[in-house]
Amino acid sequence: MKTPDTQPPRRGAAILRTALRRNVGAMVWGTVLMGLYQAGETSFPIALGLIVEYTLQDRSPGSLGLAIGALAVIITTVSLSWRFGMRVLQKANTTEAHRWRVQVAECGLQPVDRDVDLKSGEVLTIATEDADSTADIIEVVPLLISSLVAVLVAAVALGLADVRLGLLVIVGTVVILSILSVMSKRIGASTQEQQARVARAGAKVADLISGLRPLHGFGGNHAAFVSYRKVSTEAKQQAVTVARVNGVYAGAALALNAVLAAAVTLTAGWLAFDGQISIGALVMAVGLAQFIMEPLKMFSEMPKYVMMARASAERMALVLAAPPVTTPGPERPSAGGDLEIDGVRYGALAGLKMRVAAGEFVAVAAYQPRAAADFASILAVNVPPDDYEGAVRIGGQELAGLSVEAVRELMLVNPYDAEIFAGTLRTNIDPSGTSRMLPEAVEASMLTDVVALHREGLDHGVRDRGANLSGGQRQRLSLARALAADSDVLVLHDPTTAVDAVTEQLIARNIAKVRRGRTTVVFTSSPAVLDAADRVLVLADGVIAAEDTHRNLLATDEAYCLAVAR
Incomplete structure (x- = not known):
């Protein structure tokens, strides 16, 4: 501060x-x-x-x-x-x-x-x-x-x-x-x-x-x-x-x-x-x-x-002089804590309540895309706590009382439209050059074929905004970056919408494997990712309307089946 x-x-x-x-x-x-x-x-x-x-x-x-x-x-x-x-x-x-x-x-990179x-x-x-x-x-x-x-x-x-x-x-x-x-x-x-x-x-x-x-x-x-x-x-x-x-x-x-x-x-x-x-x-x-x-x-x-x-x-x-999105609090969240949403009302969210235990892999199937976007914005601390009702807690501590920097050290929210920067594949995945998960992240995101296509491998040049990459390659590169960060809590927003069904199936299994033991929340409608999750929460009309495993929901919930079956 x-x-x-x-x-x-x-x-x-x-x-x-x-x-x-x-x-x-x-x-x-x-x-x-x-x-x-x-x-x-x-x-x-x-x-x-x-x-x-x-x-x-x-x-x-x-x-x-x-x-x-x-x-x-x-x-x-x-x-x-x-x-x-x-x-x-x-x-x-x-x-x-x-x-x-x-x-x-520095100020421009901070949310205001x-x-x-x-x-x-x-x-x-x-x-x-x-x-x-x-x-x-x-x-x-x-x-x-x-x-x-x-x-x-x-x-x-x-x-x-x-x-x-x-x-x-x-x-x-x-x-x-x-x-x-x-x-x-x-x-x-x-x-x-x-x-x-x-x-x-x-x-x-x-x-x-x-x-x-x-x-x-x-x-x-x-x-x-x-x-x-x-x-x-x-x-x-x-x-x-x-x-x-x-x-x-x-x-x-x-x-x-x-x-x-x-x-x-x-x-x-x-x-x-x-x-x-x-x-x-x-x-x-x-x-x-x-x-x-x-x-x-x-x-x-x-x-x-x-x-x-x-x-x-x-x-x-x-x-x-632009005011920050929130005034940093003095507390720091404890590592490995759970994530709790208690009666949050904001945008398309109407009193949302849910809890993700520490180390759990939870998929959120949002019937309204805006609800998923609003939820992700709150978790990313892009919305001031005063702008929504209810509370978001990490490890039992409210988000409003935590330092933004400390929250981001513990929890990474990777947006669906994450930027790709001019540089190389390596610098996009590991900007700081300190990640110990780089090989695992490349393999889990199925970026290995992109690396293998080029003689330079991970040092292959990437143009501004990933202009020389396809949509699926850019999405996998963004996912690799999120996995390489190895944060205690990872929130992904539609990480597989631009890849084919076979690749999507492999990525879903890899995410579950790489993130085992660490808290993971994925907003998705992908059957493969939903099936790989420990638990699926159905977000409808701004609240959690149902929760179970993907296969049980397919068997018992007709609305869910119509929404996610392909």
């Missing part, structure tokens, strides 16, 4: 503060080095002005050599400070982005309250693009400060030549930033909306890919394509809007900076013509007017990047 100090940030501003606090050291060093870079860049025209000034007064080779040496020092400082400053900042940026990606992925409308495609976008954009704040702040240093150095140098020139730079910078800060708010709002629409488009793609085969089956390809095109078009239109706003912002920033540079140049020229400043000061002023364009440009772009980072941080907060 997380302590208050380790609670994830709930707002975008808090995420940005956390990122800044974790990288104070790197940002300080980066600010110092980038400040040296900007100061060196700005010192270059100052040095040129001084060279002209003193060369005109003292035409000795020694003065010229000293001036050239000073320029070499400035150039070296500029080169090294930029190199090492950006190295420090980009390393911190990359590391921070990695931290947020991991944290978003059903009221939170976050799809897997959206979480993917947030964990990649938004995490990177949020971490950019690590570079933005030092660059903002270093740009300010350059502007101040230029203002002071020009002020020493003539106070009016220094004031012109300071006042002009304040005016430029005031105008651009107003425009940056529009960018932040537009960017946040664009990110939301791109995330929705990503979620739509993920949904369509996962349902591609069923869509092919009933000819829904065109309708799905039209649906995605609509969402993608909305994202494109918003992207065009953001690009337009960014273009206006960049154009305005460039124009304002150019106006300020021209004003400094013209003012310095007028002062030199009037004899109020020297030729060396004029050269310095003209040079600074040109060099100041870069820090001013960088300085004026920072508000935009701050708003973009904040918009991304707000998107990340949607995931990090």
